[in-house]
């Protein structure tokens with residue numbers, strides 16, 4: 001089953017496995033940068049995008065894509081973790097992507113989890129995105145409970161970059177990146193739903209059977225704040241890229 005289908009207005013690409021899905025997403029990002037050398041990319045952390053980043057590194061080394069003109073904004077960061085903390089999303093991005101491609105580090109932005117004045121920092125992050133011209137392509141993963149970035153169930157559709165509490169489920173899922181669950185911060189700074197929906201194009205990648213239920217609710221369930229990813233159906237240029245396992249809960253009728 002390898003196909004592209006429209007589900008409730010969302011272009012959904014189903015690939016045979018996670019590697020092919022990840023490469024398809026890398027191709028979409030590279031195509032954006034080819035179209036516009038000074039693209040503004042919105043980037044995501046988590047396990048899901050790692051293979052996509054690996055592929056982009058290969059493409060950059062092979063001369064297939066040039067990031068020298070690109071600006072990037074990451075979705076989120078844990079409150080209390082500075083960029084030098086190994087489990088911070090800034091450290092993740094440096095290790096998984098930025099240190100290996102020809103992007104200008106000064107034009108890679110991640111919220112500062114140690115900002116002294118969090119509301120002021122969040123407002124500034126929003127205005128920096130706007131000053132950069134807005135996000136051309138936003139990459140997203142998908143939480144098991146339907147969260148996007150750290151917009152947990154119940155996040156308002158008009159939310160902007162702000163401090164949020166993480167659910168016990170999200171803390172437990174993300175504990176695998178830490179030595180123990182007690183080290184996982186309970187709060188984060190995240191772009192809001194409205195910030196994400198402002199992007200001109202959105203590409204969501206989900207892989208593995210563990211995401212099948214969240215994918216089915218996103219694409220075929222009600223559009224509702226209780227499943228934040230379903231709110232993407234209010235956007236007119238979203239591409240969802242899945243492997244067969246993540247597509248396993250779709251009716252595809």
Ligand SMILES: N[C@@H]1[C@@H](O)[C@H](O)[C@@H](COP(=O)(O)O)O[C@@H]1O
Nearest residue numbers: 045046047048141142143149150
């Ligand atoms: N804030 C991140 C999200 O941006 C990510 O999409 C999601 C899924 O993570 P994973 O890709 O590891 O399944 O969880 C995290 O909490």
